[in-house]
Amino acid sequence: MTRPSIPVVSYADLIGPPAGRQRAIATLGQALEDIGFFILEPHPVSPEVVRRAYQVAAEFFALSDAAKAQYSLSQQQGGFSIFGSEQAKGHSIPDLKEFWHVNRHSLRDDSGAPWPQEVPSFRPVMTRLYQQLMACAEVLLAACSDYLGQPSNWLVAMATEGDTVLRLAHYPAIGQTAPGSLRAAPHEDINLITLLCEATAPGLEILTQDGQWLPVKTTPGQIVVDTGDMLQNLTNGLFKSTTHRVVNPQSSNQSRLSMPFFVHPRPEIDLTPVNSLVDRTGGVIQFPPITAAAYLAQRLGEIQVEPVG
Template sequence: MTVQTIPVLDLQDFVSGSGPDAGSDIKSQAFVKALGEALSEPGFFALVNHGVEQRLIDAAYGAAEAFFALPENTKAEYELAEMKGQRGFTQFGKEHAKDSEAPDLKEFWHLGRDRATAHPTAYPENIWPREVPQFRPVMTTLFKQLETCAGHLMSACAQYLQQPADFFTAQVKEGNTILRVIHYPPVPADAVPASQRAAPHEDINLITLLCEATTPGLELLQLNGEWLPVQPIQGQIIVDTGDMLQALSNGLLKSTTHRVVNPSRSRDRRFSMPFFVHPRPEFDLAPLPGCVERTGGNQLFPAETAGQSLERRLKEIGLA
């Protein structure tokens, strides 16, 4: 039996208290405390009983495999420069980590909310692969289930930061949240020696929900400088702090460096599906006064909007 290497939390401990007295019962309070401690150190936790159906995750990976198996020229039709990699296809080796010149050994597809928004400039319309008809309905349903799960987690985060439970609700409801469907193909013989499937990096957003990957490879950097493998266990979603939440909490919650290492057998493939939770672009990421007080009294991060932060990162990683 595979044992997880990071804290494991049960979402039902929190959701069970989601009535008028949400967060007031002992289990809910314990969940909020455990979530805050996990996102502070190590910055990651695994979530069970999260409400995302296993059959849906399996179907999504099936649709992903069907798309990425298409000819390169067919996939390239869905890569549009004006999208800045935020919708549709991004070719193998185009993205790199913020502080790395070596390309990541992956290709991916991005999708967001498939509905109208009160802020049409906040994110573009989705595009869908015609060749894989099951892709759209499966990914749309998965997005909605992950969004529901993320809503509960953001409510718990708000409570840990001593904010009202709905502090993030309006912000993430119309935020540029993205589901990234990633294919790590076999490592090519001519790959740049320094390239990894995903070089060491931190996530830009508030929190990330990662459906269990098809094979191992994810590792997080510990305070002692060693890398800790995180296990892909069926029924678990991996959750981590992004840079935006780290800034808002003045570093109380840590955005931990992580990577995806190359496989021991170069012909192995890997799929994963991270769900990047974003607030609305005008959301102010200036550290909350209460968090500044809890972290020593000095503001450690500048005032910046979520939109400014995202645009800066897209340039840093080669997508804009």
């Protein structure tokens, strides 16, 4: 059986003349219907900002455990979560990662957010990356809205002042691990959409409809985009929130950094499936009414993480 490929969407077409934009929107929408993932190329995020972000993230994660722990993640301010602090829904073994969260609150000058003093360029670099990813995300949300037959600003308005999080994830060299442990066990994202700049090492795989794991191979200049559960709810399952994982490397001394950007709506947003999209998916409502805040709290509880944002 031929393995499916992940469709590629042109960002240049999404912001270009109408004919090319409509083709790009059709490719994007069909990809999220069929596989829940697409690759964006080229993208507007500066390669230099991505390079510097990985550089300063590596500097932070190279600090001692004690130094990192002083920046422990708080509900409003973002920050650091220790190795093994998160596990996927339905899994009892923690993921083999540590991470730092940058959220909208932590970017404010008056937030009092913890920023690593040992890495002075951390905050300005991550702020630029967050801002550039958010600008890109708004273009993608508008394209999704158009494909779904909604006003162009439908999803953008939901995400404005939302609880969007930039996660800097570090998967250390694995050494000895517990049986069955993975860098990230199979899971679905919680949010509207996720943007993922190319990681420093491979490992991301998605579960296809025929039950096979498909490695996601990217090159510099590409962003992987996928649907989260919240957008799946709003679309009554038209857009798929696809199971994915990060597998352990063949070489035990290979570390990995990645920077997923989880685009969230504001807490009060109603995720009840939209009537027109219920009609488009067979007329039966597949998901119960729930707010973004309630859904986020429910899912974070399932993966042993305190709410952030």
